[in-house]
Amino acid sequence: MKLHLLLLFSIIFISCNRQPVEDISNLNGYWEIEKVTFPSEETKTYKINTVIDHFSLETDSTGIRQKVMPKFDGRFVNLEEFENFSIKKEGGKLFIYYNNEGNTRKEEIILLTKGKFGVKNDQDKEYYYKRFEKFSVK
Numbered sequence: 574m575k576l577h578l579l580l581l582f583s584i585i586f587i588s589c590n591r592q593p594v595e596d597i598s599n600l601n602g603y604w605e606i607e608k609v610t611f612p613s614e615e616t617k618t619y620k621i622n623t624v625i626d627h628f629s630l631e632t633d634s635t636g637i638r639q640k641v642m643p644k645f646d647g648r649f650v651n652l653e654e655f656e657n658f659s660i661k662k663e664g665g666k667l668f669i670y671y672n673n674e675g676n677t678r679k680e681e682i683i684l685l686t687k688g689k690f691g692v693k694n695d696q697d698k699e700y701y702y703k704r705f706e707k708f709s710v711k
Contacts, residue, residue, distance in 0.1 A: 596685075597633065597660060598630065599687050600628045600690065602704060603625050603641070603704070604626045604627075604703070604705060605619075605625045605626075606622055606701070606702055607702060607703045610698070610699040611697075612697040624642055625640075625642075627640075627649070634661070636658055636659075637655050637658070638658055639652070640655070644708075645708050647707045655673075657672050658672070659672075666681055667681070668682065669692065678695070679695065680692035681694075687704070690702040
């Protein structure tokens with residue numbers, strides 16, 4: 574009986590710690606990397622990003638991810654580096670499948686809100702992003 578209760582509380586605890594995917598359309602926009610968590614639980618944080626990711630959904634489940642460089646005037650330089658992607662649900666989880674000239678990979682979406690975005694790859698690395706805010710020169 575104690576084992577069942579422990580298992581139940583463990584499942585509830587784990588479920589509550591994962592923030593839900595609020596709305597897949599929140600993926601649209603500019604994202605800058607905040608940190609990477611490695612399987613060893615080591616974390617690398619990023620203070621300044623010269624290159625950010627732009628996600629653009631073309632349909633409910635397909636889109637393009639581009640690398641861009643922000644400029645001080647609020648515009649972006651397109652680095653001509655992009656990947657097509659599709660979003661698929663598997664076993665109650667959402668995955669982003671990238672296809673770039675025959676090279677494919679997938680990442681599990683572990684967090685997606687208006688201001689935060691997180692994915693986990695097949696090497697158990699977790700990448701956390703925050704919504705990019707344009708530079709303000711005053």
